[in-house]
Amino acid sequence: MSSDRESLFERLESCETRLHMESMRRQAAQEAWEISEARYQSLIEGMEDIVFTLDSQGEIIQVNQAVERALGYSPDELIGRRLSEFILEPDQERAVNQLSRVFVHSPQAGEYRALDKNGAPVWFRVTGSPVHVMTGAGGVRCIASEITRERMQQQELVWSRQMASAGQQAVFLAREFCLVWREAQDHMSSLDNMVKEEPELGPFWTRFTEAAARLKDAAKMIASLDPAVNEMLRAVNLNQSIVNVFRLFRSRFDRKGIRTTLSLSTQIPFTMAWSKRMEHALFVLLNHACAAVESKMRSPEAPGEISVTSRRKKDRIIIELSDNGPGLSREDCHRIFDFNYLRPGGGAEEVGGLHMPWSIIADHGGSLKAGASPEGGALFTIELPVRRPGA
Template sequence: MAQLTDPRPSSAYDFAGGYDPDMAAAQETAWIEVIRKMEEVYSDLISYEVELEEKNTALEEAQRFINSVLSAVSDILIVCDQNGRIQQVNLAFLQLTGLAEVDLFECPLEDLLAEDTGQLRLFSWIDAVEGHDREVRFRSADGGLTDPVALSCATRLDHRGLPAGIVLTGRPVGELRRAYEALKTAQAQLIQQEKMASLGRLIAGVAHELNNPISFVYGNVHALSKYSTRIAAYLDAIHAGCDETEREALRASLRIDSTLADLPALMEGTAEGAQRVADIVRSLKRLSFSAGSKPEEFDLGEVVAKAVQWSGSGKKGLASIELDLPDHLAVRGNPGQLHQVIVNLIENALDAVAGRPDGRVEVTGKAEGGQTVLTIADNGPGIPPDIVGKVFDPFFTTKPVGKGTGLGLWISYGIIRDHGGSLEAGATASGGARFTISLPPA
């Protein structure tokens, strides 16, 4: 027969070999508690693993996002530790040098620099504080050197706020130079456009001024031509031997006496008109727009009067322009450039009062506080207080598109500044615009 085994645990027996039910129950409870604890630990491990996987996924996504941003940045980026060893670069730097990213990790930064670069790390720590740039060249994969790169540096801090390395950013200087040259070209073109507009206004005024004396001279020459025909016919008759009666009749019909009496006035008027044209041409020569001309001492009142005369000569329906100038306002500088400034300010004032039946522009000059002060004011709508500080900014204009470039006041401000003076914008008591030029006296 098979031997029967007692199912009760042997540990439940006492030393006398008897079975202890209480001990068995305690052991069973202990085993249940152990199993429950193991299940809790296992459940926690599962939860920790899921959480760890989620954090790892988020970290990978953040890393991919950062890498995509660094790859999209067109400027080069180099991250180094405190020893100057490269920790990370972006795609722009790899494209610049042609090197592989795996070959750059932990590579000393000095190994990638041209021989004449010097200690870049020393430069970096100093310029990270001072904010300076430095032009360097890197070694490329083909053994040559890259284009010059303008590098700037910033200190990289760790989680405690202590220096942990440097971050270098830069852009090839060739690209910057091309952009700068394009900007300079565009600026020069716009300034030239504004100068041509000023020249056009000047030419319109000069043409109007020249039209009067030239028309006068032309009319006198036409009259002299008719008179010469009469006198020639009279002389031909005399030379042909006509008698006295025929000669006197011809003298009366040709109005020889009135013609001879009118000749001095005609010749005097023609000479006066020619002299007026010569004066205008001489004024044009004096009002040269060349910036290279030497400064000279001149009467600002004369320049203002000429500017007022020419600036509105080609326009119709102009407002009244009132002048209040002393006998002499001596200044030193370039009269042509100051003429350009005054014409521009008067043209702006005339545009501001265009269409107003009571439009008025006042130009006053005086010597005040050791300065020569010229004020150009109008009774137009004025300058709103929120933009009065912007009127001298380049390209800022309140005129409609096609009516102004926004460079006139900017150029005028620069001209007055180069003359050692100031140009200010403000408002009159009636609300119109007022521009004040202050220049040091000669």
């Protein structure tokens, strides 16, 4: 009996010793982990890139201060929130799929758009690797580098190449059209004499000459697409530019029953601009508005409406173009000026269609924004600095 008790005591002492050693080992491991994390935190806080850690549910459990510089959120505002809340919807599925592959110990990299605190999209290149978080569960540690400028430069390069090709084709067509126009002009005096002899042809002749004049204006607009034309900056009356572009759409407005309103301030000063490029930007925006209201029109009782206003605000010129079409989604407002954006369900514009006016206006030192109009459709706001001749 005595030997059994001694054996039991020895086993208990052995178990106690092992437990104590295991406790010390775990404590040492915890202290080492804390020291490692402290060094890691010190390292990542000095980085320009965003470094963050996700738990197995995709929630942010750690993020460095760089996130505030890039997105406007403090780290405390992000802790405990899902990463998917901040990724732009079209990129969410791809991001989730790639993150799920990281959890099975497969490092991944991808490019995604996140929304900053003001709702503006920001491009990031994100790399993720599997880690064990403090709870012992699996997680993902990511490094996100902002690449918005890089993506825009890529888009500009592609756009420039396509515009160069399109411009050359447009100029060729415009020149061919002008040759036909000149040939028609040679016969117009003879036709005019015929109309004088047969008055019943008068209305037809009037419509023909009006249509011919519109075609001539359209040919000029097509020719303005030529990127090789070295247009000089000059003093431009933007109100006149708006009127010039409206004239090109007059027959379309009449044919489709679209109501238009022009409210142009007489206080708009002349400003230095590339006249043809500005008119082309206005042309694209007005064409977008026409297509939008045409897609919604169902009857003469519910006509399409397009309104353009101009006003001066201190040293800025504000031009607003609104319509009563189907309007823009939140995603449209964020991305409609991206070169590679095509609206879900098929929008009125082709890929990159509204990147062109955005780029032209940016070249003038201005901004182009998209939003909702009071009529429920789209509202495009152009803001340009006043640049006086000789200034």
